[in-house]
Amino acid sequence: MNEAVRDPAKPTNGPIIEIENLSISFFTRKGEIPAVMDFSCTVMPGEAMGIVGESGCGKSTVSLGIMRDLSNIGKIVGGRIKFQGRDMGEMSEEELRAIRGNKIAMIYQEPMASLNPAMKVGQQLMEVPLIHDKVSKDEAYK
Known part of the structure; x- marks a missing residue:
């Protein structure tokens, strides 16, 4: 190819x-x-x-x-x-x-340097499948 x-x-x-x-x-x-x-x-x-x-x-x-x-x-x-x-x-x-x-x-070694303390961790982790995989919020949460 x-x-x-x-x-x-x-x-x-x-x-x-x-x-x-x-x-x-x-x-x-x-x-x-x-x-x-x-x-x-x-x-x-x-x-x-x-x-x-x-x-x-x-x-x-x-x-x-x-x-x-x-x-x-x-x-x-x-x-x-x-x-x-x-x-x-x-x-x-x-x-x-x-x-x-x-x-x-x-x-990152230090999570406080990369995580947003004003946002729940689950919401931050859901961003990748929501943005890249274009899945629903329920699917991203799972």
Whole structure:
């Protein structure tokens, strides 16, 4: 099948994700600040990977870079990220939205940093099937 037209949401037999020499920098008025340099990994179907390290070492930056969800000052300056055989740098915003939260997600170490305390946890968890799977509220709750 032609890789350019393959649905990124459909599973493949190869790696789920391949990251080759990922480098991410933040650009400020004072110049470029390298945050991640030459990060590489491969995750195969059935495998799980955790990123651990001291505070400020780039764990969250790598995860946000994988999802192509860096702030307006963050930028991938090198390397390549493939999801199910497809280069994420070549995906449209619509294609990225279709897999974020549905096929690729980030689980924060500190839930208070990512959960909205003004909203019930169940409502927050229901957002993914409501948005991505277009199911009813009852189905999402189940």
